Amino acid sequence: MTYTPLPPLPNSQKIRQQAIHTLISQLGIAKASIFLGELLWQPTDSLQLKDQLFATETVTSLYETILAQRNAKDPQQIT
Structure with a gap:
């Protein structure tokens, strides 16, 4: 196996924005808000x-x- 350098990682702020946008577009604003609220406030x-x-x-x-x-x-x- 030859070594291929890893490309630079994407900006984490852009990833968060894309994830939130995807959640809202797939679930709707109400369900996305409930999901994010639960995710952020539950111990993981x-x-x-x-x-x-x-x-x-x-x-x-x-x-x-x-x-x-x-x-x-x-x-x-x-x-």
Whole structure:
């Protein structure tokens, strides 16, 4: 396997804005507000959540998934 440097990470503020916009467009403002309120005020064990979400993944498999999704959006992008 050859090493390919990782591209720079997107701006976290832009990610938050995109996520909120997606929630509102998919759920509507009322349901999105309820969801975000619950999410922000409920205690969360982020390490447990990470283990649940990515239990079967490796760094390599996640990287390959990210590249595949990025290439599906923009096949001309250099990785």
